[in-house]
Amino acid sequence: MIAALTGMGLSAAAGLNAYIPFLLVALLARFSDIVVLPTGLEWMDSWWAIGVGALLLVTELTLDKIPAVDSINDAVQTFIRPSMGGLMGAATAGASTLDGSTWMQEHAWVGVLLGVVVSGLVHTGKAAARPVVNAGTLGLGAPVVSTAEDGASVGIALVAVFLPVLVVLVLIVLAAMLIKVFTLHAGLRRRRSRGRVAT
Numbered sequence: 001m002i003a004a005l006t007g008m009g010l011s012a013a014a015g016l017n018a019y020i021p022f023l024l025v026a027l028l029a030r031f032s033d034i035v036v037l038p039t040g041l042e043w044m045d046s047w048w049a050i051g052v053g054a055l056l057l058v059t060e061l062t063l064d065k066i067p068a069v070d071s072i073n074d075a076v077q078t079f080i081r082p083s084m085g086g087l088m089g090a091a092t093a094g095a096s097t098l099d100g101s102t103w104m105q106e107h108a109w110v111g112v113l114l115g116v117v118v119s120g121l122v123h124t125g126k127a128a129a130r131p132v133v134n135a136g137t138l139g140l141g142a143p144v145v146s147t148a149e150d151g152a153s154v155g156i157a158l159v160a161v162f163l164p165v166l167v168v169l170v171l172i173v174l175a176a177m178l179i180k181v182f183t184l185h186a187g188l189r190r191r192r193s194r195g196r197v198a199t
Contacts, residue, residue, distance in 0.1 A: 002164050007092035009160025009167035011085035011115035012174055014117065015122025016153040017064075018077060018084040019057035024157045025091055026050050038105070043089050067139030074127035085119020086112040119169070125178040132184060150168065164190040 013021040022044070028035040030045035037044055065074040093111025126149060133141040159166050 003092050005164040005167040006160045007089040007095065007111045008029065008118050009156055009164060009170060010088035010116055011093060011118040012122050012167075012170060013153040013157040013160065014084040014115075015081050015089055016149045016156070017057070017060060017124055018081045019053050019060055020150065020153040021088055021157040022084055023050065023053045023161070024154075026053060027159065035091075037091055038093075038108070039151040041087075044087075044091065061146075061150060065143040066150075067134045067142040070130050070134070070142050070146065071162070074123075076128060077123065078127070082116045082120040083124040085115035085117075087115070088119075089113070089115025112188065121178060122174060125174075125181045129181045129184075131153060132181075 007024065010021040010025065025035055025037075026044045026049060029037045060073070060077075064070050089111035090108055093108040101151055128144070130145070133145050143171065156167075156170055159170060
């Protein structure tokens with residue numbers, strides 16, 4: 001159960017920024033015994049993987065704060081963030097140090113599937129919200145919202161690793177925010193279509 005919660009929390013963090021949870025897991029595996037990577041995923045704590053992850057993180061942190069470019073970045077990340085969520089699910093599902101459960105180790109595909117779904121949903125909400133924020137603030141909100149998302153990704157990843165029981169609360173809050181984003185998005189579309197009809 002703890003492994004599943006950790007995986008879902010890290011996957012949710014990956015939905016906001018793919019590289020923050022990756023680097024957290026890689027660095028913890030490299031420099032501590034808090035995370036022990038399962039067989040087949042030991043490459044994650046190699047220097048080359050950490051270096052590439054750090055470079056991609058800097059790129060993501062930059063591009064995501066530029067209005068209009070952030071939406072293009074989100075389109076590209078549509079493939080990357082859910083994949084990273086699946087990787088986080090796989091990395092934690094096979095980590096016996098998290099809860100000593102063998103069920104998640106024997107059924108690692110469950111962690112991967114949960115990771116892809118959770119990360120994909122969070123990413124979808126993020127990608128849908130950003131154009132609304134940009135339009136409503138004339139682009140000025142992009143760096144502010146992006147910085148908040150990065151901070152949330154760090155916070156969620158840390159909670160997932162060190163206080164995984166709280167991941168349930170984090171997922172409830174994220175679900176409520178997703179519902180709000182899609183409600184706002186639908187309302188904006190209705191207003192636009194009414195405006196077109198009126199003209």
